[in-house]
Amino acid sequence: MILRKNRSSFFQLFSTCAGNLFEHYDTALFGFLSTFLAPVIFPSKDPTTALLLTYVMIPIGMLARPVGALFFGYLGDSFGRNIALFWSLLGMGIISFFIGVFPAQISIGFLPPLFICLARMMQNFCAAGETIGGAIYLLESSSKDQHDFLSGVYGASTIGGIIMASIATSLLVYFDVVMQGWRYLYFVGVVTAVFGLLIRKDKMKNSSIKLPSRLNLKQHIQVLLSYKKTLAIIALVSGFSYVTYSISIIFLNGCIPLISSISSSSMITLSSFLLILDFILLPLFGLLSSKFSRIKLMVFSSIITVLVAVPSFFFLQGATAGTVVVIRIILMSLGAMFSAPLHAFVQGLVPKEHRYSVISFGYSLGSQLLGGPSAAISLWLFKKTGQIYLAGLYWVLLAFICSVVLIRLYRSEKKISFAHAV
Structure with missing residues (x-):
């Protein structure tokens, strides 16, 4: 028996894996689109310099992850797993929306790179609460004999998000509509986040553990x-x-x-x-x-x-x-x-x-x-x-x-x- 035979277990698995898939879809998307977004973010630079500066944004954004881990770790241990997961997914969805509406017409000095850099940092800040938090919630909500298999399934949802971002970007490249359609890929992420939040609102309950004093x-x-x-x-x-x-x-x-x-x-x-x-x-x-x-x-x-x-x-x-x-x-x-x-x-x-x-x-x-x-x-x-x-x-x-x-x-x-x- 891989999962407990009740409907609640299915929604626990689905909601946690869906959130993790969205998180990795969203963070991987920037890497796949970086070649095309470089001239949008750095319109005044030559193509090579623009691409190099865009690549630099990837590790800079990652610097926010340890801080996000501290913040959402505190929320998850003090207020409940579902609270931390809800706010991390909501934050990811909001940031995706703002990246999607990023005005391409902006070309005033440091404003485009500053906007994207801050968005990437906030994105990674929120993502730090989702990746591990989802796995913790999933395994704590299942019996011990399921842990290793569910750990693998949750890991597969990570890869699924990356594959999803790769396929979505490849489709835009194939139809030669990347510059016109890249925003829609982020809006897909917003829709996915909203869908995940609706599922979690009704189905995710606090873990049955006694939370320590805050x-x-x-x-x-x-x-x-x-x-x-x-x-x-x-x-x-x-x-x-x-x-x-x-x-x-x-x-x-x-x-x-x-x-x-x-x-x-x-x-x-x-x-x-x-x-x-x-x-x-x-x-x-x-x-x-x-x-x-x-x-x-x-x-x-x-x-x-x-x-x-x-x-x-x-x-x-x-x-x-x-x-x-x-x-x-x-x-x-x-x-x-x-x-x-x-x-x-x-x-x-x-x-x-x-x-x-x-x-x-x-x-x-x-x-x-x-x-x-x-x-x-x-x-x-x-x-x-x-x-x-x-x-x-x-x-x-x-x-x-x-x-x-x-x-x-x-x-x-x-x-x-x-x-x-x-």
């Missing part, structure tokens, strides 16, 4: 500091998961055309198929994790990554299309194997009363500090050494550290509770 800011920070070791573990596994996808999709898309005869357009097409594969694999690996041990699956994935990452990169030099496809499928599968039970794993490290705050903050730190720079670090290693196989060293280092930490946790499993009552 803490002030100082007490809230003290609670987080008391979980330093747990925060480090969550940041590590979240960062490694992020790096796996960053290497498989972002880095290899740009690097393979430099070391082989394969075109960039072919790499982008392959990435679309890989995302669909990942969408399928995540629930399957989640189901596999429920049959065995989630930590064993994650250890296996990280150890195999240590062993195959550098050799895989070595064979990419001058590789044929077939070789590239096989290698990228292997790397993507390793990422799905590690990430499928990730939400279930990290929730078992933190008691309910502090779960939203600790996991959200740890995840935001890991994904931004460890994961965010990974493509740039790998490219820098390749540029400095001229050897493509050395570009995988950062990934291997994180995989090795993850393996050591997870093995130590596994060995002490009888002493440390991974699953506080849910």
Whole structure:
């Protein structure tokens, strides 16, 4: 029995996954549209400079995520999961609306980039409350034997949002109406947010846990500091998961055309198929994790990554299309194997009363500090050494550290509770 056999469970799954899908659709949309929005945001710059400045906005916007994690983590632990999820989704919808009505006629100095930069920061601020909060609510509302599978399903909804943004942008490009129609893609996000809010209003109830006394800011920070070791573990596994996808999709898309005869357009097409594969694999690996041990699956994935990452990169030099496809499928599968039970794993490290705050903050730190720079670090290693196989060293280092930490946790499993009552 995958889900509890009642209508409420279906709406819990649907509402949380729909919110997560919308969040990743919305945040991925800017990346897919950046090439086309660059001259709109920076109308006075030459095309190359405009594109470069637009790309810079992506990591700048991400800086707001840790702050958003602190804010929505506080809301979720002090006032209820549904309160934090409601306001995070509402905030995402409002920001999408304002981006959609952004006046293209504005060309006064810093106003266009300032508007978009602030919108991106607010978008990421709100998104920090949705990604982890939805997973926490979903797993807390289900029985423990469903956690690994639902963790994979929730992860698949993340990929689903990215696929949705990719398809929507591709359709506008195909019909050559990007500049006329990009706003409608954000309005689709607004409609999706409203739909999600209506579902959550009626179906999402507070988790049946006793909320602690509401803490002030100082007490809230003290609670987080008391979980330093747990925060480090969550940041590590979240960062490694992020790096796996960053290497498989972002880095290899740009690097393979430099070391082989394969075109960039072919790499982008392959990435679309890989995302669909990942969408399928995540629930399957989640189901596999429920049959065995989630930590064993994650250890296996990280150890195999240590062993195959550098050799895989070595064979990419001058590789044929077939070789590239096989290698990228292997790397993507390793990422799905590690990430499928990730939400279930990290929730078992933190008691309910502090779960939203600790996991959200740890995840935001890991994904931004460890994961965010990974493509740039790998490219820098390749540029400095001229050897493509050395570009995988950062990934291997994180995989090795993850393996050591997870093995130590596994060995002490009888002493440390991974699953506080849910």
